[in-house]
Amino acid sequence: MTKTAVITGASSGLGLEFVKLFAKDGYNLVVIARNEEKLLEIKRDFPYVDVTVIPKDLSKPDAIKEIVDEMKTRKIFVDVLVNNAGFGLLGSFESLNIEQQLNMIHLNVSSLTELTYHLLPDLKKSKSGKILNVASTAAFQPGPSMAVYYATKSYVLSFSEALAEELKEDNITVTTLCPGATKTNFSSVAKVENTKMFSNAMPSDVVAKKGYDALMQGKGVVITGGFNKVGALAAKFLPRRTAAKVAKLVMKEN
Template identity: 50%
Template sequence: MATALITGASNGIGLELAKIHAAKGDDLVLVARNKQKLDELKSELEAAHKVKVCTIGKDLSLPNAAKEVYDETTRQHIRIDYLINNAGFGDFGMFAETDWNKELQMINLNITALTHFTKLYLQDMVKRRSGRIMNVASTAAFQPGPTMSVYCATKAYVLSFSEAVNNEVSDKGITITALCPGPTESGFQAAAAQEESKIVKGKKMPSAKAVAEFGYRAMISGKTIAIHGMMNAILANSVRFMPRLLVVKVTRNLLDKAQ
């Protein structure tokens, strides 16, 4: 029996991860702002798989939110075996014109909450000498991204942080996996106001379910970096051999608004 805590479980990849974990017969803690959607998912999963699901409605971009969730799971004596830091969002537009408050919330969620959750639950995992953590990064992590500059930088942080801490705990029975999806069908594009970007407009994207299945398998097998899709893996790795100026230009061209 392994209990998983999944942030951003009310939609998209996080919701699919919750379904996969419950189908194994294991318990869950689900976190997101939309408590009603979490409670609907809880009813569905508890009825279908006879598991216990705890839901916590929380805006994880607010200061101390991760600690409040940690305190709640401690109060309820729930041991977290798998921590899945999935909640995150982006924003599309030129940095000189985008909204600072949205970017601040993004940094708080994509970086601060993820880092704080990792610290809190990792300390318990180290004491037990077991645990799995999956941090959802992105193929955006591998290069600077004009028109999504802050988002790409937050995901570069997630990738770098995950690889480094994974190295620190690799002899302690714990693994940290950075899941790197490419563009995926979910609520992400609407939340990022990215629908007009060439990389998604009119494009067939993999489903959130397919990405979740890939990520869950990678987490269980303890993979350090899991890039979804062959083309995404080739592109993510190829940037290391290209001049950075060229990489940024090509990325701008891929992300720009479709004409």
């Protein structure tokens, strides 16, 4: 039977690259994001797979419930969940709009958690259930100038690693993708294009393929790029205050 993958944030960047990879392997898709036109484009571009389009703002409180209800009504059964939607914002905590920062927490943390919770019964029944959560190298240290974003990604990493352990007996794998700077719309949304960190961003197709391969192999945490691996390792050994200072430096504008 054809397997189905649910992908959040499918309308651009890494999400769109995941769409291409799953479609190539013959998966049916449920694609979720706010931009309905872009999601309908996916449906047109991949006529050989069954694409269900669910336009939704995942920062809204009822969004996940509405998605789950819609999937039940359409009798869609899920084998793979890719929690990819997310965004960041550059600026001091005090200077950034609080509503936008709360929306970020809702999108990056709450909706990822809630969607995972509601799709777990399907993933258990699937016998080859898999979850890919997109965190970031931001997960490994505090991030002054992007304090809330870094904290949301620490949550994603911690939650995913714990879940991977809990779900071992159910044969569900949980993979956490931790990209560093990657060429997508993220940088313009977050206004980080001119920072030191983004002066050497990786191509989105390369990053998504690393995540996809790790997901298919049931790996745990995958950090993309040699430099990012070294950075994440260094953050483990540095005192947290020093790691925060380094993070502040790389978020500085060139």
